Amino acid sequence: MFKRALLACAPLGLLTLAACSPAEEAPVSNEPAEYAVIEGWVRNPLGGRDVTAGFVTLTAGAPGGQLVGASTEEADAVELHTMAMDGAVMRMRHVDSLDIPAGGAMSLAPGGDHMMIFGVNPEDLEDGEMTLTLEFADGETLTVTLPVRDAAPELDPEMGAMSHDGHEMADEGETGASDPQDPEPEDHGH
Known part of the structure; x- marks a missing residue:
């Protein structure tokens, strides 16, 4: 069954910022951000492959x-x-970090930002779950257990599901089609 590791955080709709007059500065917090995973999943590696997303x-x-x-x-x-689009081709590239807005949400989703997972042993996924430890720039970590699925679960329309119908997908430096739910990246040395 799906297990979630969630940290307490105020509901997004209840977070507000106090208005400041031009002479006042908003207080700066030295406390680390509180992180939470709202939802998530890992793509089941396609037969014979050891890479997924x-x-x-x-x-x-x-x-x-x-x-x-x-x-x-x-x-x-x-x-x-x-x-990201490069002309008429969608290309995948490695990045060092992804920003999460204060009091907001950031989604890693098919067709957009995501985690590429290399060297997966399908036998390790027989229980239908993968445990990941997410690492943040402020030194915090969050461990979450995600379900392993063959396809994306139904997404809440308010979560901003993206459609890339009609776009040709290619990994960096390559041409040709590639589906972000069917990742087959070039060799990154793994």
Whole structure:
């Protein structure tokens, strides 16, 4: 069954910022942001492959945060990747961090920012779950257990599900089609 590791955080709709007059400065918090995973999943590796992708929706309290990495005992390496249009081709590339807005949410989703997971042993996923430790720039970590699925679960329309119908997808430096739910990246040395 789906297990979630959630940290307490105020509901997004209840977070407000106090108005400041021009002479006042907003207080700066030296406290680390509180992070939470709203939802997430890992794509079941396609037959014979040892690479897959992971997706989560993260929230951060004030002052916001940056996701800088992830790790799992069920794979050799995890990298943060983004998807961006290069002319008429959607390309995937490795990034060092992804910003989470203060009091807001950031989604890693098919067709957009995501975690590439290399060196997966399908036998380690037989229980239908993968445990990932998310790492943040402020030194905080969050461990979450995500379900392993063959396809994306139904997404809440208010969560901003993206459609990339009609776009040709390619990994960095390559041409040709590639589906972000069917990742087959070039060799990144793993």
